[in-house]
Each structure stands twice: as structure tokens, then as C-alpha cells.
Amino acid sequence: MIALMAERVSAACDGASKGNPGPAGWAWVIADGADTVVRWEAGPLGTATNNVAELTALERLLTATDPAVPLEIRMDSQYAMKAVTTWLPGWKRKGWKTSSGKPVANQELVVSIDALLTGRSVEFRYVPAHQVDGDPLNDFADRAASRAATEQEAAGSELGSPPPPAAPAAARAAGARGSTSGATARTASAPQRRGAGKAVRTLKAKFPGRCRCGRSYAAGEPISKNDEGWGHPACRAGAGGTD
Numbered sequence: 001m002i003a004l005m006a007e008r009v010s011a012a013c014d015g016a017s018k019g020n021p022g023p024a025g026w027a028w029v030i031a032d033g034a035d036t037v038v039r040w041e042a043g044p045l046g047t048a049t050n051n052v053a054e055l056t057a058l059e060r061l062l063t064a065t066d067p068a069v070p071l072e073i074r075m076d077s078q079y080a081m082k083a084v085t086t087w088l089p090g091w092k093r094k095g096w097k098t099s100s101g102k103p104v105a106n107q108e109l110v111v112s113i114d115a116l117l118t119g120r121s122v123e124f125r126y127v128p129a130h131q132v133d134g135d136p137l138n139d140f141a142d143r144a145a146s147r148a149a150t151e152q153e154a155a156g157s158e159l160g161s162p163p164p165p166a167a168p169a170a171a172r173a174a175g176a177r178g179s180t181s182g183a184t185a186r187t188a189s190a191p192q193r194r195g196a197g198k199a200v201r202t203l204k205a206k207f208p209g210r211c212r213c214g215r216s217y218a219a220g221e222p223i224s225k226n227d228e229g230w231g232h233p234a235c236r237a238g239a240g241g242t243d
Contacts, residue, residue, distance in 0.1 A: 008070040008123065010035060012137035013061045015045075015053025015077070016145040020209055020230075024048035025148025027141045028061035035136050037163070041156035042144040050209055054080040055109040057145065062116035070121035074138050076129035078219060084113050085124055128218075140164065201225075202233050 013028040027042035041064065045053055054077040065071060075081050088110060091097065096104045096111075104110060127135040129142060143164035148155060155161035202222040209217055211231030217223055224233040 006069050007033075008072050008121070009065075010072050010074070010137060011061055011065070012074040012127075012135070012141045013054075013057035014075070014129075014138060014141035014145045015050060015055070015057045015080075016142070016149040017048060017050040017053050018149050021047055021049045023149050023152060024050070024053040025145045025150075025152070026053050026057035026060060027144035027148060028057055028064065029137050029141050029144070030065070031137050037137065037140050037157075039157050040140065040144060040163075041154075041158070042148040042161075042164075043154045044148050044152040046152070051077075051079055052106055052109065053145065053149070055083065055106055055113065057141070058084070059109055059113050059116065062113065062120075062122075067116075067120050070123070072123045072125060074125045074127045074135055076127055076138055076142070078126060081124050081126060083110055084117065088114055205230070 010031045010033075011029060012031075013026070015024065015026045017024040024045040024047065025042060026045060027040065029037045029040040032038050041060065043060070045056060048056075054075070058073070058075070058080055061073065083106075090099070091104045091110070092114075096107055098104060127138045129138065140163070143166070144155065147164045155164075202224045204220050205217055205223045209223075209230060211217055211223075217231065222233055223230045
């Protein structure tokens with residue numbers, strides 16, 4: 001008799017840090033076959049980096065789901081995905097050291113996620129953040145994590161919390177990037193932003209992060225320094241978004 005594999009469930013998770021480091025939060029969502037959110041949870045982290053928030057969101061999602069159920073996890077953090085799929089085997093072989101011999105950042109979270117992934121069927125899918133008509137699960141998780149970071153309060157379907165408010169259409173359009181979603185190994189490129197008014201000195205981001213406006217930026221995307229860290233040149237030069 002052949003055992004039937006359970007149908008793969010779609011999920012998403014995201015983290016937010018208002019300042020990176022700054023007030024941070026995490027969130028995850030689980031959907032039905034029509035990509036309608038049926039269960040979700042979000043929580044505060046106090047002061048933390050965006051990377052810690054992203055990894056925490058993934059850890060909480062894996063902890064909250066049945067290991068026997070196959071998952072498709074959609075994320076907009078290339079750092080978190082590569083940490084647990086691409087870089088992790090090498091880190092383990094090197095005794096939790098990077099290729100340069102330095103201790104692995106956020107090792108405790110990575111070790112926990114590694115244990116939670118063992119023996120499970122999990123498919124990671126990268127989805128660019130803040131797209132007009134983008135991935136609805138990632139968008140929900142992004143908004144829930146952002147609200148948890150700002151309010152520093154737990155929320156979720158089991159707590160009877162209302163869904164996080166939808167972003168205005170204008171804000172979604174401003175945050176859109178001209179890239180498409182794909183598999184874990186793929187990365188997304190984004191068009192260079194130009195600030196209105198005087199020129200702003202920029203450099204290319206070495207790692208993904210989150211601007212003070214609340215929107216993410218990808219590794220390789222132009223960024224500039226602002227009063228709260230690094231972010232989109234347009235947010236530095238003109239009327240960028242607020243946290």
C-alpha cells in the first residue's frame with residue numbers, strides 16, 4: 001500500500017526592524033489553496049536587527065507547524081533563506097565559522113532552524129517585497145511584522161486580532177521593484193533609484209536590509225546613509241516614507 005503525501009501548504013514569514021537595529025518584530029502566515037490567510041501570528045522582539053527578525057519569523061513558523069505537513073515558505077529575505085539553505089552546510093563543516101574564520105552571526109537562531117528543518121519537506125521560494133500586485137502572503141506577513149515592531153505587541157488569528165491594515169496603493173507603487181519571483185537560488189535585481197533634488201552619494205548594499213521607510217532593499221541595490229542608518233537614496237534625498 002502506497003502512503004499518500006500530504007498536500008504542500010503555502011506559508012510566508014517576514015521580519016521588520018525600525019532602525020536596524022531598532023524596535024523589531026516578526027510574523028508568519030499560513031494560507032489555504034486560494035492563497036487566503038487562514039492562520040497568522042506576529043510578535044515583538046524589543047530592539048533587534050532586521051536579520052534577527054527575519055530568522056526569528058522563520059523559526060516561529062517552523063515551530064508552529066506540523067513537521068509532517070510539507071511547506072512552501074515564501075520570504076523576501078535573501079539573507080535568511082541563504083543562511084539556512086546555502087551557507088549552513090559549510091558553516092557546520094567549519095565548526096560554525098564563516099569562510100573568513102569568523103563566528104557565524106545569529107548562530108543560535110540558525111542552529112534552531114536547522115534542527116526544525118531536519119526530516120521535513122520544506123520548499124523555500126524567494127518573493128520580492130513591496131510589489132504592486134505582489135505575493136499576498138508575503139505582503140500580509142510584512143505588514144504584520146511591521147506593526148509588531150512599531151507597537152511591540154503580540155497579535156494573531158488565535159488572539160482574535162484584526163488583520164494588519166493594507167498599505168495605501170500609492171505606497172505600494174512607490175515600493176515596487178521591476179523583478180519577478182523565483183526559486184531559492186535566484187536573486188532579484190532592482191532598478192536604481194534617484195532622489196528628487198540634489199544628488200545623494202550612494203553605494204551598493206553588501207547585504208539585504210530595510211530602509212527607515214519600512215521597505216526592504218536587496219543586496220547590490222544602491223543605498224545611502226540617513227539619520228537612522230542605511231536606506232533608499234530617495235528616502236534620504238526627499239520625502240521618503242516614515243516608520
